[in-house]
Amino acid sequence: MRGGQIKLFDDTFHTVNYVFKAGEKRSRTTWVNYAYARRCDELKQPYPDWLTAYLDERNEVQKSPCLFGLPQLLTADAHQPVAIVEAPKTAIISTPYFPGFIWLAVGALSYLNAERLAPLRGRRIELFPDLSTDGRAFDRWNRVAGELLADGFQITVSTYLEDNATDEERVAGADLADFLLEQWPDQSPQWGE
Structure with a gap:
């Protein structure tokens, strides 16, 4: 696994958009590594080793982009x-x-x-x-x-x-x-x- 995308869909199976600054619309999309890090920060818990390695830009961990599936x-x-x-x-x-x-x-x-x-x-x-x-x-x-x-x-x-x-x-x-x-x-x- 190289990454996991989190995307919010509405009941018509389309991506939920929200209005960002200056009326710009963006989808409700993020990545598992960012969401997990944010949750650890909120709970004041240390990152697990895999997340620390994944977030380290100097690390050779291969991140997306691979084909989904x-x-x-x-x-x-x-x-x-x-x-x-x-x-x-x-x-x-x-x-x-x-x-x-x-x-x-x-x-x-x-x-x-x-x-x-x-x-x-x-x-x-x-x-x-x-x-x-x-x-x-x-x-x-x-x-x-x-x-x-x-x-x-x-x-x-x-x-x-x-x-x-x-x-x-x-x-x-x-x-x-x-x-x-x-x-x-x-x-x-x-x-x-």
């Missing part, structure tokens, strides 16, 4: 294809709908690169970029996929969202999870029932 490769069949999406939420939601893939996430549109995908070399990879108003998200991942293909990766880009999206979905920057969640009943699921 990467540990699945340890137990998955070597021939099982990998699907890559931008958000971890989308990888989680897509898994039961498309169990033929190992679902991973890069974490952000610009994080798709050869370094992050290096553990997938030799596997078949399909990218599922988010939507964007002008198609720039698809175009960017398609360009990067071309570079990765030239570098020896077995990679394709799905056109499913581009082919089936409405203008409203493009403006909203919808992703595969949004398409799948539209299929859920109108009422929110009651967790724990």
Whole structure:
């Protein structure tokens, strides 16, 4: 494990945003190491050794950025294809709908690169970029996929969202999870029932 992200979602499965200074909106996102350190500070307790090492900038502890869900490769069949999406939420939601893939996430549109995908070399990879108003998200991942293909990766880009999206979905920057969640009943699921 290299890190753990903590993200707050609302009952529509979208990231909760709050207004920061000067009207700037930010998501309710943090990291386990920061939250744990803050809690230790509040309780006036010493940091455990692993946290001290993790927070020490001089230390060689490798932190994110790895693919979300990467540990699945340890137990998955070597021939099982990998699907890559931008958000971890989308990888989680897509898994039961498309169990033929190992679902991973890069974490952000610009994080798709050869370094992050290096553990997938030799596997078949399909990218599922988010939507964007002008198609720039698809175009960017398609360009990067071309570079990765030239570098020896077995990679394709799905056109499913581009082919089936409405203008409203493009403006909203919808992703595969949004398409799948539209299929859920109108009422929110009651967790724990």
